Amino acid sequence: MNHLSEITHEQHNAPLAAPSREQWQAFWQTSLQSAGIISLSAGAIFFLAANWQHMSRWQRFGLFEGLFVLCAVFAWIKPASHVIGALGLTGLTVLTGVLFGLYGQTFQTGANTYELFFAWAALSVPFAWLSRQPGLWAFWSVILNTALALYAQTPSTWIFFSQYSDSVNWMVLGLINLSLAWIFLQYLQSQWLYRFLLVCAAGFMTTGSIGLAFGSQGGQTIIVLYLVACAALVAFAWHAKPKDIFPITLLAFNLIITSTTLFARHGELGDIGMFFALSFWVLISSGAAFSILLKLHRLWHSQADAMEHTL
Amino acid sequence: MSAQLPIARPWYLSLALGASAWLAGILMLVGFALLLDFNSPGEFTSVGIVLIGAAFVLMLLAKDRDFATQLGLCLSVAGQCLVIAGLADGFDSPGHMASMCLLMQIVLAAAMPNRLHRSFSAFFAVIAWAFWIRIMPFGGNFDDMFWDSRANAAFALPTGQALLWWALTWVPVSILCWVLVRQNAHKLWNDGLLPILRGLLIGLACASVLSNFGAIFGTFGQGSVAIWCLLSAAAAFAALMMSFMMQNKPLMGFCIACVFAHLVHFYYALGTTLVEKSVLMLVIGLVCLSAQQLLKANSKARGIL
Numbered sequence: 001m002n003h004l005s006e007i008t009h010e011q012h013n014a015p016l017a018a019p020s021r022e023q024w025q026a027f028w029q030t031s032l033q034s035a036g037i038i039s040l041s042a043g044a045i046f047f048l049a050a051n052w053q054h055m056s057r058w059q060r061f062g063l064f065e066g067l068f069v070l071c072a073v074f075a076w077i078k079p080a081s082h083v084i085g086a087l088g089l090t091g092l093t094v095l096t097g098v099l100f101g102l103y104g105q106t107f108q109t110g111a112n113t114y115e116l117f118f119a120w121a122a123l124s125v126p127f128a129w130l131s132r133q134p135g136l137w138a139f140w141s142v143i144l145n146t147a148l149a150l151y152a153q154t155p156s157t158w159i160f161f162s163q164y165s166d167s168v169n170w171m172v173l174g175l176i177n178l179s180l181a182w183i184f185l186q187y188l189q190s191q192w193l194y195r196f197l198l199v200c201a202a203g204f205m206t207t208g209s210i211g212l213a214f215g216s217q218g219g220q221t222i223i224v225l226y227l228v229a230c231a232a233l234v235a236f237a238w239h240a241k242p243k244d245i246f247p248i249t250l251l252a253f254n255l256i257i258t259s260t261t262l263f264a265r266h267g268e269l270g271d272i273g274m275f276f277a278l279s280f281w282v283l284i285s286s287g288a289a290f291s292i293l294l295k296l297h298r299l300w301h302s303q304a305d306a307m308e309h310t311l
Numbered sequence: 312m313s314a315q316l317p318i319a320r321p322w323y324l325s326l327a328l329g330a331s332a333w334l335a336g337i338l339m340l341v342g343f344a345l346l347l348d349f350n351s352p353g354e355f356t357s358v359g360i361v362l363i364g365a366a367f368v369l370m371l372l373a374k375d376r377d378f379a380t381q382l383g384l385c386l387s388v389a390g391q392c393l394v395i396a397g398l399a400d401g402f403d404s405p406g407h408m409a410s411m412c413l414l415m416q417i418v419l420a421a422a423m424p425n426r427l428h429r430s431f432s433a434f435f436a437v438i439a440w441a442f443w444i445r446i447m448p449f450g451g452n453f454d455d456m457f458w459d460s461r462a463n464a465a466f467a468l469p470t471g472q473a474l475l476w477w478a479l480t481w482v483p484v485s486i487l488c489w490v491l492v493r494q495n496a497h498k499l500w501n502d503g504l505l506p507i508l509r510g511l512l513i514g515l516a517c518a519s520v521l522s523n524f525g526a527i528f529g530t531f532g533q534g535s536v537a538i539w540c541l542l543s544a545a546a547a548f549a550a551l552m553m554s555f556m557m558q559n560k561p562l563m564g565f566c567i568a569c570v571f572a573h574l575v576h577f578y579y580a581l582g583t584t585l586v587e588k589s590v591l592m593l594v595i596g597l598v599c600l601s602a603q604q605l606l607k608a609n610s611k612a613r614g615i616l
Binding site: 018019025027028029031032033035036037038039040041042043044046047049050192245246249252253256260271272275276278279280282283284286287288290291293294297 | 320321323324327328330331332334335336338339341342345346378380381382385548551552555556558564574578584585586588589590591592593595596597598599600602603606607610
């Protein structure tokens, strides 16, 4: 088992082991390589930005298409596990969006911004798939979420979007992110990517539930979607191995914010009383919720450790 | 039997508890402000001190009780805000105010019997320190610094002086972090030094931008503004290195995010042309990659990798 963030008291009280020589070597290698690549990329971007106005249409397209071909060559000659191959696939993903943006800016196509992001997300799937890198999938998720969020705010005819209210849309986005989290957990087994998507889902859920508290239309639909999302978070916690309180912590935080908003909107205690009441509500609800969660966390870890000893 | 030992609270639970306590503290602060209708700095300060005292007693008695700890944190947040409001009313000089805030945060970091509070206090102590060191030689007024570009211009420094003041502010913070990170065998490490170190490292990673007000709002520059952002990225990298020494992955992630944020800020900072920024980044990139290659060759020669 790999409990990255949980340390037992026994380990807590022991002196922290200093990183070994090999770990330091690996740290500096990775840091210097990343800093070098990022600095060179930033330098190139700054240079382009400085000279952008002086470049003709052909020079702009030629430059980015040339870079695109170069990245494709990198990705072709080296596997995704090699730094050059990974760099090539990352470059292809980024440049796909850059070329779409450049095309839209140059020819003023009149397309909606969400179309650009949807096309970018769709065409980037093969690159992210080939890379199998959680970082690139996280970037892809951000593109997709941007597309969905832009689409959700655009008048359209699709059943979930804009037919009812923004709150329904945010709930749907929350559910989409929960689905992505589940898929990536099965496919990549990357805990941080899984948690990143859960945080995105909880953010959308919270936005939707705050909208509901403020009397958004489509109340019943929002409540059904909200309950489905809550059930999904509990299921994630329960079926993780070892069982994980992270999804329920997000759910608890969401419930505290939603209930506080409801209280603030519908409570009738006057200004002074309301602020004190809200303050105590946040204290009591968070204290109780997180105390229960900590006990659950300890229980689940004890069970997992006991199971490991048995095996 | 390690299986029977209690397991420490996960970082995200501490974060959620801290965020909730802050929210509750701000709500309580507004409640107190409306209820008591303060008229003088003395009233602000005395009520603030009483609240902090109550928070101290609660935390001392709370032990592992989450609700009492939360209430303590909340009272302390409200109390500190009131004390700072009192200080702001009472002192004409922002330098004196910053030094008093620094003193208060140091005392709280040392005295408060709660790990989360110690981290918060250490973080705010770093911020107060950055303000104090920046304001000390120049004087001035907080409102003008933030909102009046002409007053901001008085804070613009030639590059050499800017580097000196940056070093005076952040080198001591880095040294303090370095000293603390090597105290991991100390008996006070777990409950005292480690939480303070976390707060200091968060401050080192994200607060160094505070040393130059103009850089935040982009209102002035004499060639020093853009460099400040790169120095902030360097400070965040130093914090990353020390987080690695502590093997604290969430803190490492935060430091990496701060490095990126400083880089984005560098792009937008005024006072340096994009071509100069570009050349600077290309040189840094080449130096980093050359160093990496040298390190790799050295490691191979020693048979480490």
